[in-house]
Amino acid sequence: MLDTESLTTDALCRSILKRHRETIAVQKPDFAVRKLNVIITAALKISNRKGFHAMSLRDLAEESGVSMGGLYAYFDSKTTLLRMILGEVSSVVEQVLSDPPPEVAGDPLNHLKWLIATHVRLTEAMLPWFSFAFIEAKNFPPLERRMAVDSEERTEQYFAEVINSGIKNGCFDPDTSPLIAALVKPLLQDWYVKRAKYRRRKVTVEAYIEAVVRLITSACLGSGVVPHRVV
């Protein structure tokens, strides 16, 4: 369904360490990963409560149990910490969505369903990371902002491609609105942006996937009756 082994905080921190080896002063990987885990978990916790900008490094030091100066063995500026998290999120999204299982690869309808389900499950497994990325991407340096916009655009591309190939295949309505691919994204984002609301209403992951799949596929399958194709 979705390999959640590589999505544990530990695995993600190992990946972050690999990506930022030169800016992380700590040598021994065991030390580094363990502390990175603690630091990033704390950073996500505080940021998701009051925002990254409002989180001071003293807040972070207290919550993580790592001293002020100790933090700077793991990043050289607060912005680098931001970049570590955002970078990891867009890397994972790319990695997961670009690799559909063989049984859906040739079938646009099932591929579309798979994209939706996998995206929702991925964001569920990495909830604090995605909340963070969504909320913080807006108000930050041009470079980081671009990273987020590009990552999102790439995600939309996956949907656009599968919908287009479905139209060419003949299994999707050729009149499908070209905006559908763009409109899938906010539907998927709502799951983690407003997670508290859905939790309160006891909406399960499966129910949410089902609702989005029905909404989107029915738009792609046309008016519901057998299409006037087959020229």
Added chain:
Amino acid sequence: MLDTESLTTDALCRSILKRHRETIAVQKPDFAVRKLNVIITAALKISNRKGFHAMSLRDLAEESGVSMGGLYAYFDSKTTLLRMILGEVSSVVEQVLSDPPPEVAGDPLNHLKWLIATHVRLTEAMLPWFSFAFIEAKNFPPLERRMAVDSEERTEQYFAEVINSGIKNGCFDPDTSPLIAALVKPLLQDWYVKRAKYRRRKVTVEAYIEAVVRLITSACLGSGVVPHRVV
């Protein structure tokens, strides 16, 4: 269609003045409204570029041309300025959406279409205000956060009510997913949250409304064929 006269920055500032008369030290309404306009326009401009928290009052003083101390004749704290803007936004939403024209009031399908179109046009007319409200509502004090959540919940209610009455009326599919009302919101928000993207792609307001209306109404009208109702 949508009365945009009461949505000019001037009219909105007049409303803000009325709501915060006791915290605004300036007596003469003309003076107050004119400066409020300047201050809030500047605040929206800076905040939408780099975030409300990152906007210093010195930034605001420079951009608006009002001195440091002068600003404090219009609000008693930076948080109050935030509250003024958020409060005005949710007030306007409430005001506009709660007042459907008589010709759609009894007709769920047209009422639903009207809600979608009016919401998109409203957010288009007050773009900087809605961008601000969406981005900033997340990372701020409990009270302000609640304000935003409640306002959003109320908006969703309008959709839930019209869909339910449509189901009871027999003009909507009784199998319509109970999540549809919740899913309309992110679709409407995308218009102003990702406004830059749609501008770049030359998507017009009308085209966007059309796409969302088609997506949602087709979900409410059931499988497309004549429903198996009429017991």
Added chain:
DNA sequence: GTCTAAATCGAGCGAACGCTCGAAAATAGG
């Protein structure tokens, strides 16, 4: 033109910010 009340100003306050650095503690090989 004069006077009074309203409106505006900006230097300055204490607090909190991101970040540094020399000292202290922990780790591991011989």
Added chain:
DNA sequence: CCTATTTTCGAGCGTTCGCTCGATTTAGAC
């Protein structure tokens, strides 16, 4: 157990923050 290296620490640096307040300018009635 000693020593060399790595990791951790937290007081302190310069800067900027939200905010205040006495001085100054402006507006309008007579």
